[in-house]
Every structure is written in structure tokens, then in C-alpha cells.
Amino acid sequence: MTDGRRARGEQRRADLVAAAAALVLEAGPAGVSHRAVAARAGASLSATTYYFADLDELLAAAGADLAAAWAAHARATVESADAPPAELLVRAVLPAGDAQHVRGHYAHLVGAGAVPALARAYAAGRADLDAVVAGLGLAWPPEVLVALVDGAAVAALSEGRPVAEHVRAVVSRAL
Amino acid sequence: MTDGRRARGEQRRADLVAAAAALVLEAGPAGVSHRAVAARAGASLSATTYYFADLDELLAAAGADLAAAWAAHARATVESADAPPAELLVRAVLPAGDAQHVRGHYAHLVGAGAVPALARAYAAGRADLDAVVAGLGLAWPPEVLVALVDGAAVAALSEGRPVAEHVRAVVSRAL
DNA sequence: GTGTTTCTAGTACGAGCGTACCAGAAGATG
DNA sequence: CATCTTCTGGTACGCTCGTACTAGAAACAC
Numbered sequence: 001m002t003d004g005r006r007a008r009g010e011q012r013r014a015d016l017v018a019a020a021a022a023l024v025l026e027a028g029p030a031g032v033s034h035r036a037v038a039a040r041a042g043a044s045l046s047a048t049t050y051y052f053a054d055l056d057e058l059l060a061a062a063g064a065d066l067a068a069a070w071a072a073h074a075r076a077t078v079e080s081a082d083a084p085p086a087e088l089l090v091r092a093v094l095p096a097g098d099a100q101h102v103r104g105h106y107a108h109l110v111g112a113g114a115v116p117a118l119a120r121a122y123a124a125g126r127a128d129l130d131a132v133v134a135g136l137g138l139a140w141p142p143e144v145l146v147a148l149v150d151g152a153a154v155a156a157l158s159e160g161r162p163v164a165e166h167v168r169a170v171v172s173r174a175l
Numbered sequence: 176m177t178d179g180r181r182a183r184g185e186q187r188r189a190d191l192v193a194a195a196a197a198l199v200l201e202a203g204p205a206g207v208s209h210r211a212v213a214a215r216a217g218a219s220l221s222a223t224t225y226y227f228a229d230l231d232e233l234l235a236a237a238g239a240d241l242a243a244a245w246a247a248h249a250r251a252t253v254e255s256a257d258a259p260p261a262e263l264l265v266r267a268v269l270p271a272g273d274a275q276h277v278r279g280h281y282a283h284l285v286g287a288g289a290v291p292a293l294a295r296a297y298a299a300g301r302a303d304l305d306a307v308v309a310g311l312g313l314a315w316p317p318e319v320l321v322a323l324v325d326g327a328a329v330a331a332l333s334e335g336r337p338v339a340e341h342v343r344a345v346v347s348r349a350l
Numbered sequence: 351g352t353g354t355t356t357c358t359a360g361t362a363c364g365a366g367c368g369t370a371c372c373a374g375a376a377g378a379t380g
Numbered sequence: 381c382a383t384c385t386t387c388t389g390g391t392a393c394g395c396t397c398g399t400a401c402t403a404g405a406a407a408c409a410c
Contacts, residue, residue, distance in 0.1 A: 006356080008356090008357080008406090008407090009356070009357065012357080012358090028286070030205045033396080033397065033398080034397080034398065034399080035396080035397080035398095043358085043359095044358060044359050044360075045359085045360085045361095046357090046358065046359060046360075046361095046401095047357080047358065047359085049398085049399065049400080050356095050357070050358080051357095054398075054399080055397095055398065055399095103285060103286070103288070103289065106285045106329065107282065107285050107286065109329055109332070109333040110278060110281045110282050110285060110329060110332050110333065111203070111278070111282065112332075112333045112334075112335075113278070113331070113332045113333050113334055113335035113336070114278065114335065116335065118333075119333070119334050119335035122333040122334055123333075123334040126330060126333070126334065140349060141348050141349075143327070143330070143345050143348065144323065144345060144348055144349045146326065146330065147322070147323050147325075147326030147327040147329075147330060147345050147349075148319065148322050148323055148326055149326065150322075150325070150326035150329045150330060151321065151322030151323055151324065151325035151326030151327070151328075151329070152318070152322040152326070153326075154281065154284055154285060154322075154325045154326070154329060155301060155318070155321065155322060155325060156288070157284070157285050157287075157288045158284040158285065158287045158288050158293075158294070158297040158298075158301070159287075159288055159294050159297055159298040159301065160287075160288035160289065160291065160294035161288070170318050170319060170322050173316050173318065173319055174315065174316075174319045174322075181386085183376095183377090183386090183387080184386070184387065187387080187388095208366080208367065208368080209367080209368065209369080210366080210367080210368095218388085218389095219388060219389050219390075220389085220390085220391095221370095221371095221387090221388065221389060221390075222387080222388065222389085224368085224369065224370080225386095225387070225388080226387095229368075229369080230367095230368065230369095351410100352409100352410080353408105353409085353410080354407105354408080354409075354410100355406100355407085355408075355409095356405100356406080356407075356408090357404105357405080357406075357407090358403105358404085358405070358406090359402105359403090359404085359405090360401105360402090360403090360404105361400100361401085361402085361403105362399100362400085362401080362402105363398105363399090363400085363401100364397100364398100364399095365396105365397080365398090366395105366396090366397075366398105367394100367395080367396075367397085368393105368394095368395085368396105369392100369393090369394095369395105370391105370392085370393080371390100371391085371392080371393100372389105372390090372391090372392105373388105373389090373390090373391105374387105374388085374389085374390105375386100375387080375388070375389095376385100376386080376387075376388090377384105377385085377386080377387095378383100378384085378385080378386090379382100379383080379384075379385095380381100380382085380383075380384095
């Protein structure tokens with residue numbers, strides 16, 4: 001291996017980004033601090049400031065990661081094709097995980113547009129998502145279908161109701 | 176007036192709640208601190224702890240205020256009936272104000288379900304909203320229509336695009 | 351080996367936070 | 381008048397935060 005330092009450093013950096021992304025899903029963007037990320041990644045506090053100029057940069061990297069993972073999850077779900085289209089739609093748009101993860105996902109989503117780098121990442125992810133959803137063969141344009149799922153999810157989150165269940169009910173009422 | 180102290184105290188308390196609600200819309204729930212609320216309401220720091228046992232209680236009061244205001248705004252918009260139904264739908268569901276207000280509204284919405292008192296307030300507000308939207312005479316159930324607007328708004332927020340514009344586009348594509 | 355770059359660990363500073371406490375002003379009651 | 385309750389203002393404690401700084405370990409080049 002030439003230059004093991006570089007490789008080690010990139011691994012460390014990736015660990016920090018992954019830890020930050022996990023924290024976003026678990027505790028929302030506000031739960032991401034230098035110290036929390038370091039502890040989660042098993043690194044020292046200084047590592048976070050060595051690899052990222054400030055917290056915004058770390059959050060942006062984590063957000064780009066989350067946006068990419070979200071689009072990849074959607075693609076894998078739709079391509080598995082192991083359920084009716086409406087069910088695939090719901091599973092593709094909603095992130096996997098418990099209620100806290102879903103809440104973290106949407107909290108991050110709502111705040112993402114205020115950070116240009118994240119806005120771009122999510123625009124790209126959403127374009128990917130729309131393309132995938134269009135392949136489901138449902139009657140509406142993909143933006144409409146995705147909005148339906150997102151909107152139903154927000155409603156469920158605001159009332160503290162089970163998200164997937166409520167989303168399925170709204171989708172079935174619409175199709 | 177009998178007992179001017181009591182009346183003065185209730186006014187003070189209402190001022191604090193209003194200040195907290197304004198801060199939620201301007202800076203999101205994370206922007207609400209005892210000190211920020213006190214400064215905004217023109218009160219001293221101690222007033223916030225005198226009227227509210229802790230920050231959660233203050234946030235809950237502000238949230239209940241926001242939920243009620245949101246439902247009232249929707250009702251007034253629909254009852255004005257001074258635009259086509261689709262446009263009334265968009266105006267009723269989206270909060271008035273600039274992009275920051277809309278972002279604050281949805282950030283608060285997503286987090287509300289985690290606090291039982293807020294979940295109840297928003298459930299009541301949403302029931303009100305659904306009833307009002309049902310009166311628009313559009314082809315879909317109100318939950319579906321509201322979800323469409325909320326989902327489109329979240330998409331726009333995540334990409335940093337103008338919200339109302341994007342929501343109108345999605346709604347017109349769906350109807 | 352020496353020297354250089356990359357990375358880690360530890361510590362420190364100043365700021366803002368939630369919250370608690372207390373002295374006193376303001377108004378009501380007798 | 382005096383007394384009691386309600387409310388206000390000011391201050392303080394302990395904590396976490398972002399960020400900066402420095403010393404040294406680790407991996408490479410020569």
C-alpha cells in the first residue's frame with residue numbers, strides 16, 4: 001500500500017461522517033455536535049476539527065451521505081419489485097428504521113434547503129427518486145406520488161401517529 | 176377591575192408565549208431559549224421561569240398557539256373564497272410569511288409528535304383543516320389534498336426552491 | 351539513521367444554555 | 381396604616397457547546 005497515512009485518514013474521515021449521519025437520524029440535526037460525533041466514531045474531539053473546518057462542513061458531508069443513501073434505498077426497494085406498486089412506493093420514499101429515524105430524516109430534509117450544498121444533494125437525490133418511482137407504472141406523475149407520501153408522513157409525525165400505517169392509508173385512498 | 180395583578184400576569188404570560196411562537200417560526204424550535212424569549216417579549220429572564228416550569232412547558236404553550244393559529248388561518252382563507260379552489264387549498268395549508276417562516280412551521284410540525292401535548296394540538300388543528308378543505312369541492316379526500324401540499328412543500332424546502340411556486344405546480348399536475 | 355508530513359490526543363477559553371435563588375417593587379386586602 | 385400575595389429584576393452555578401492550540405505519535409522519504 002502506498003501512503004497508508006492517506007488511506008487511514010480517509011477512513012477516519014468517513015467514520016466521522018457516518019457517525020454524524022447516524023446522529024442526524026437518531027437525534028435530528030441539533031443532536032450533532034463535535035463531541036457527540038467524536039464519541040460515536042470512537043475518535044477524539046480534535047479529529048472532528050482536523051478533518052472539518054467547522055460544524056457546518058461536517059453536517060454538510062453527513063447530509064450528502066444521507067441524501068445519497070436515501071436515493072440508493074429507494075432504488076433498491078423499487079428494483080426488488082417484491083410487493084405491489086403502491087407498497088413499493090411507500091417503502092421507497094420512507095426511510096427504513098423506527099419512528100425516531102423517520103422524524104430525523106424529515107427534520108433534516110426540512111432544514112436542508114437552507115444549506116446550498118445540501119440543497120443540491122437532495123435535489124439530485126430527489127431526481128433519482130422521481131426517476132425510480134416513475135418506473136412503478138402508477139397513474140400519477142412521480143412528483144405527485146412522492147409528495148403524497150412525504151405529506152402523509154409529516155401529518156403522522158405531527159400527530160405522533162405510526163407513520164407507515166398512516167401513509168399507507170392515505171396512499172390507498174388516493175390511488 | 177378586580178385583581179389587576181392577575182390580569183397583568185396573564186398578559187405577561189401571553190406575551191411570552193407569543194414571543195416563543197414567533198421565534199419558532201423565525202429560527203425553528205431550536206431557536207427558542209429562555210433568554211431569547213425574554214428579550215423578544217421585553218421581559219426579564221426570570222419571568223420565563225416564573226410562568227413556565229421549564230422550557231418544554233413554554234414550547235408546548237407556544238406550539239399549541241401555533242397549531243390554533245394555523246387552523247384559524249386555514250379556515251379564514253377558505254371562507255374568504257376569493258380564488259379558485261386549488262389556489263385556496265395551497266394558501267390555506269401553507270402558512271403565510273417568507274421562506275424562513277414556512278421552514279420553521281414544518282420543522283416544528285415534524286417535531287411536534289414527540290411531545291404529547293403538541294401532538295394533540297396538531298391533531299385537533301388538522302381535523303379542523305380537513306373539515307375546511309373538504310368544503311372546497313375538490314375531487315379527492317381532504318387528507319390526500321393536504322398531504323399533497325405538505326409533501327410538495329417539504330420537497331421544495333429540501334431543495335431550497337421557492338415553496339409556494341413549487342407547491343402550486345405539483346397541485347396543478349395532480350388535479 | 352534524520353527529517354518531514356500526517357494524524358491523534360489532550361487541554362483550554364469564552365460563550366450561551368437551563369435553572370435556581372433572593373431581594374424588592376407593585377398591587378390587593380385588612 | 382400594615383400585611384400578604386403577586387410579580388419583576390438581577391445574579392449565580394454548573395453544564396455543554398464550538399473552536400483553537402500545542403505536544404507528540406505514526407508513517408513515509410531520504
